[in-house]
Amino acid sequence: MPYRGESESRKLLKRLHETFAEKSDGQARLDMVTGLIAESMETEVCSIYLFRDDDTLELCATHGLNAEAVHQTRLKLGEGLVGRVALTGDIINAADAPSQKGFRYMAETGEEVFSSFLGVPLQRQGDKLGVLVVQSREARSYSEDEVYGIQVVAMLISEMTELGAFLGEGAAMAQRHTQQVLIRGTSVQEGLADGHVLLHEPRVVVTNLVNDDPEKERARLEAAVDQLRINVDSMLAKTQVGKEDREVLETYRMFARSRSWVKRMCESIELGLSAEAAVDKEHSTARARLESTPDPYIRERMQDLDDLARRLLRILTGQGSDTGAEIPVNPVLVARNIGPGELMEYGRRLKGIVLEQGSVGSHAAIVARALAIPLVIRAKGIVTEALNGDHIMVDGEQGSVHLRPGDAVRTAFHDSLAMKAKAQERFVGLRDLPAETTCGQIIELHMNAGLIADLPSIDSSGAEGVGLFRTELQFLASRSVPKRGDLARVYSRIMDAAHGKPVLFRTLDIGSDKVLPYMKRPEEPNPALGWRAIRVGLDKRGVMRMQLQALIRAAAGRPLWVMFPFVAQIEEFDQARDILNAELANEHRLGHSLPERVQVGAMIETPSIAFAPDRFFKEADFLSIGGNDLKQFFFAADRENERVRRRYDTLSTAFLEFVCQISKRAQDAGTPLSFCGEDAGRPLEALAIAACGVRKLSMRPTSIGPVKHLLRQANLDDVRAQLDAARAAGESNMRTALTQYIGPLDR
Known part of the structure; x- marks a missing residue:
C-alpha cells in the first residue's frame, strides 16, 4: 500500500521524536524506531545498519528480519546493496533486489522472501553513519513521495545518532565523542603538544529536529537565508581579487541565491523537519551528489556548499559567527584545512595544529614551522571526532594524535615531555x-x-x-x-x-x-x-x-x-x-x-x-x-x-x-x-x-x-x-x- 503523504510523514516524525525523548536505552530506541517506520510505511521490513568502524556496517536493529541476526550480520563497505548505498551515498530503489548487481543474500536474516528494497544513506554534514532500509514481499518500486519521506526520516535518525540517542546499556554502538581515539597522520613539524581542542570551524549542534508549525519554521528559514545573502554580498564586496577568482566567488554567491536550494529545504519543513534539520538534510544530500561526480571543478564546490550550510546553521541556531567557542587552555587547533592568514591570527597561543587535509609544503606548514608549533596533517576523521575542549595530545615526531587519551597514554606522553625538557636543560x-x-x-x-x-x-x-x-x-x-x-x-x-x-x-x-x-x-x-x-x-x-x-x-x-x-x-x-x-x-x-x-x-x-x-x-x-x-x-x-x-x-x-x-x-x-x-x-x-x-x-x-x-x-x-x-x-x-x-x- 502506498505511503500516505505529508500528514503521515509529520505524524511519523512526531512519533519518532517522542520515542527519542523516552527514557530507554539505545537498543530499545532503535527497535522502536524500526517498528514505527515499518508501521507508518506499511512495509514488512525496516532495518538500520550503522558503522562499526570505517569499513564495516552492522545490522543494529530490524523489524521483520530474524531478530537473531541483529549485531551478528556485518557487511564490508561496498558489499551487497546495503554496502553499496553506504559507499556511494546513493539511494537504491529496486523492485527485484536479488536481480540487482552486487546483491548479497544473507541467509541468517531470512530476507529471501522480500523482493523490493529501498536503501537510504544515514549521513550528516559529509559524515557517513549508516544505512536505513525498508523491504517488502511485493515486487514494486517505492514512489517518489515515499522515497522523499524516508529521506526525511533518515535525516532525523542521523541527527539522533550524532546526538547519542541510541546509546546506553544494551546498545552495541559506542558513544561518539567520549572514547579515546588514536588517529595517525603525517608529521610536518616536530614536537609534542599536550592541550585542548580548539575547533577552527566547530560543528553546529542541531537539537530541535521536528517542527510544530511549518509556517513559522519556513519564515525562520527564509529570514535566515536573507541574512545569509546579505552577509555573503558584504563579504564579497570587501574582497579584492582578479577576474578568474571573482568568477569563483560569484559561483559561491550563486549557491547562496539558489531558489531550488531553498525550495528543497521548505519541502522538508512541510514534511515535519525544523528549519535547522532541513538545512542539515539538504546539505548532506547535496554533498553526497557532489562527491559522486567525476568533475573535479564541481567536487571543489563542496567547500562552498559546506561553508554556506555552516553559516546558515549558525544564523538559525545563534551558535556564533566565528569560532563559536572561547579559546581553551593550551589550545591545539583542529581543522580540515586553514589558510596562512587565519593561522597567523591564532599565532603563538597555539600549542599544536592538527589538520585533516594539508600538505608537507602547504601555507599552514610554512607558518607552523615559522612558529615552531607541532603540526600533523592528513589526520583522517579528526574534525568529526573532536569537540571543543577535548583533551588532545599531538606527537609531531610520529605523526600521531591522541584524542581524549587514557591514563596509560597520558603517562607515557608526559614521560616523553619530561625527557625532552631534561634534554633541553643540558643544552642551555x-x-x-x-x-x-x-x-x-x-x-x-x-x-x-x-x-x-x-x-x-x-x-x-x-x-x-x-x-x-x-x-x-x-x-x-x-x-x-x-x-x-x-x-x-x-x-x-x-x-x-x-x-x-x-x-x-x-x-x-x-x-x-x-x-x-x-x-x-x-x-x-x-x-x-x-x-x-x-x-x-x-x-x-x-x-x-x-x-x-x-x-x-x-x-x-x-x-x-x-x-x-x-x-x-x-x-x-x-x-x-x-x-x-x-x-x-x-x-x-x-x-x-x-x-x-x-x-x-x-x-x-x-x-x-x-x-x-x-x-x-x-x-x-x-x-x-x-x-x-x-x-x-x-x-x-x-x-x-x-x-x-x-x-x-x-x-x-x-x-x-x-x-x-x-x-x-x-x-x-x-x-x-x-x-x-x-x-x-x-x-x-x-x-x-x-x-x-x-x-x-x-x-x-x-x-x-x-x-x-x-x-x-x-x-x-x-x-x-x-x-x-x-x-x-x-x-x-x-x-x-x-x-x-x-x-x-x-x-
Missing part, C-alpha cells in the same frame, strides 16, 4: 659556546625564520645569524600584493631584531604548493617542477624589483644578504643579479641610502646547478644547499607523497657523496656554503653533512642545542673516514654505522 649551558668539534673544526649554526616574531630566538638559542629568512609569508598572509613601504619597514625591523647578526633574505619563493591568493594559479601536471620561485620572479619582474627595492631601503647603510631560490641554471642567477644591480643603481640615482655592502647568493636545490660552470661557484658571494628540494629531486621522490618520501634517507651514501661534491666545488671557488632544511637540525644528519665539508648549518632554533651538543663531541675526520669506507665497501646507507659511532658520545 652550550648557548654561548662555539660548535667546535674535537678535531678543531668550527661549524656555524644559524636559525631559519619567516616572521619577525621568530627573531627573539636568535639570542636565546645561541644562533649566529639567520641562515634563511622566508620572505613569502608576508605575501601569503595578505589579500593583495604587499606595498613596498610596508615590506621595507618589516625587513628593517627584522634586521634591527637580529642585533647586527647576518640575515640571509631568500627572495619570494612561491609556486608549487605555495600559491598567492591574489595570483592566478596555472594548471600544471607537476607544480613542484613547474612555474615557481625564481622562474616566477624573472617572469613577473615588477614583483621581484619591488621586493629588492624594499630590501635595499630596509638595509639603509647596513650589510644586505640576498639569496635567490630554485636556481636551475647559471643564466637565471645572472639575470636575477642584474636586476638587483639595476635597482641598486636606481636607488643611488634617487639619492637613497645604499647598503654598506651587498652579498648575493643562490640556493642549490636542483641537481643541474650543482654541475654548473665554475663561474657560478666563483661569482656567487655565498651558496646554500636547500636540502628538502634537493633530496626530492635527487631521489625523484615527491616529498608530498607519503608512500615514497620516507623511503629515501639523507644518510644514503649516494646523497652524502653528492653533498661532498658540492662542498668541494664551493671550497675550490672560495665560496661559503651552508645547508638549510629539516636535516640540518637533526643531530645525526647534521654530523654527516658537516663531515662532507659544509661549515654552516641553518635550522629551527630549538635544534641548535642538540646539534651543537653532538658536534662538540665528534671528530669529523673519523666520520668522513667512515663515509669513505662505507662507499668503498658498496654500502648504500650510513645510518647504522653513524648511530653506532655516536652511541658512546651522545650522553
Whole structure:
C-alpha cells in the first residue's frame, strides 16, 4: 500500500521524536524506531545498519528480519546493496533486489522472501553513519513521495545518532565523542603538544529536529537565508581579487541565491523537519551528489556548499559567527584545512595544529614551522571526532594524535615531555659556546625564520645569524600584493631584531604548493617542477624589483644578504643579479641610502646547478644547499607523497657523496656554503653533512642545542673516514654505522 503523504510523514516524525525523548536505552530506541517506520510505511521490513568502524556496517536493529541476526550480520563497505548505498551515498530503489548487481543474500536474516528494497544513506554534514532500509514481499518500486519521506526520516535518525540517542546499556554502538581515539597522520613539524581542542570551524549542534508549525519554521528559514545573502554580498564586496577568482566567488554567491536550494529545504519543513534539520538534510544530500561526480571543478564546490550550510546553521541556531567557542587552555587547533592568514591570527597561543587535509609544503606548514608549533596533517576523521575542549595530545615526531587519551597514554606522553625538557636543560649551558668539534673544526649554526616574531630566538638559542629568512609569508598572509613601504619597514625591523647578526633574505619563493591568493594559479601536471620561485620572479619582474627595492631601503647603510631560490641554471642567477644591480643603481640615482655592502647568493636545490660552470661557484658571494628540494629531486621522490618520501634517507651514501661534491666545488671557488632544511637540525644528519665539508648549518632554533651538543663531541675526520669506507665497501646507507659511532658520545 502506498505511503500516505505529508500528514503521515509529520505524524511519523512526531512519533519518532517522542520515542527519542523516552527514557530507554539505545537498543530499545532503535527497535522502536524500526517498528514505527515499518508501521507508518506499511512495509514488512525496516532495518538500520550503522558503522562499526570505517569499513564495516552492522545490522543494529530490524523489524521483520530474524531478530537473531541483529549485531551478528556485518557487511564490508561496498558489499551487497546495503554496502553499496553506504559507499556511494546513493539511494537504491529496486523492485527485484536479488536481480540487482552486487546483491548479497544473507541467509541468517531470512530476507529471501522480500523482493523490493529501498536503501537510504544515514549521513550528516559529509559524515557517513549508516544505512536505513525498508523491504517488502511485493515486487514494486517505492514512489517518489515515499522515497522523499524516508529521506526525511533518515535525516532525523542521523541527527539522533550524532546526538547519542541510541546509546546506553544494551546498545552495541559506542558513544561518539567520549572514547579515546588514536588517529595517525603525517608529521610536518616536530614536537609534542599536550592541550585542548580548539575547533577552527566547530560543528553546529542541531537539537530541535521536528517542527510544530511549518509556517513559522519556513519564515525562520527564509529570514535566515536573507541574512545569509546579505552577509555573503558584504563579504564579497570587501574582497579584492582578479577576474578568474571573482568568477569563483560569484559561483559561491550563486549557491547562496539558489531558489531550488531553498525550495528543497521548505519541502522538508512541510514534511515535519525544523528549519535547522532541513538545512542539515539538504546539505548532506547535496554533498553526497557532489562527491559522486567525476568533475573535479564541481567536487571543489563542496567547500562552498559546506561553508554556506555552516553559516546558515549558525544564523538559525545563534551558535556564533566565528569560532563559536572561547579559546581553551593550551589550545591545539583542529581543522580540515586553514589558510596562512587565519593561522597567523591564532599565532603563538597555539600549542599544536592538527589538520585533516594539508600538505608537507602547504601555507599552514610554512607558518607552523615559522612558529615552531607541532603540526600533523592528513589526520583522517579528526574534525568529526573532536569537540571543543577535548583533551588532545599531538606527537609531531610520529605523526600521531591522541584524542581524549587514557591514563596509560597520558603517562607515557608526559614521560616523553619530561625527557625532552631534561634534554633541553643540558643544552642551555652550550648557548654561548662555539660548535667546535674535537678535531678543531668550527661549524656555524644559524636559525631559519619567516616572521619577525621568530627573531627573539636568535639570542636565546645561541644562533649566529639567520641562515634563511622566508620572505613569502608576508605575501601569503595578505589579500593583495604587499606595498613596498610596508615590506621595507618589516625587513628593517627584522634586521634591527637580529642585533647586527647576518640575515640571509631568500627572495619570494612561491609556486608549487605555495600559491598567492591574489595570483592566478596555472594548471600544471607537476607544480613542484613547474612555474615557481625564481622562474616566477624573472617572469613577473615588477614583483621581484619591488621586493629588492624594499630590501635595499630596509638595509639603509647596513650589510644586505640576498639569496635567490630554485636556481636551475647559471643564466637565471645572472639575470636575477642584474636586476638587483639595476635597482641598486636606481636607488643611488634617487639619492637613497645604499647598503654598506651587498652579498648575493643562490640556493642549490636542483641537481643541474650543482654541475654548473665554475663561474657560478666563483661569482656567487655565498651558496646554500636547500636540502628538502634537493633530496626530492635527487631521489625523484615527491616529498608530498607519503608512500615514497620516507623511503629515501639523507644518510644514503649516494646523497652524502653528492653533498661532498658540492662542498668541494664551493671550497675550490672560495665560496661559503651552508645547508638549510629539516636535516640540518637533526643531530645525526647534521654530523654527516658537516663531515662532507659544509661549515654552516641553518635550522629551527630549538635544534641548535642538540646539534651543537653532538658536534662538540665528534671528530669529523673519523666520520668522513667512515663515509669513505662505507662507499668503498658498496654500502648504500650510513645510518647504522653513524648511530653506532655516536652511541658512546651522545650522553
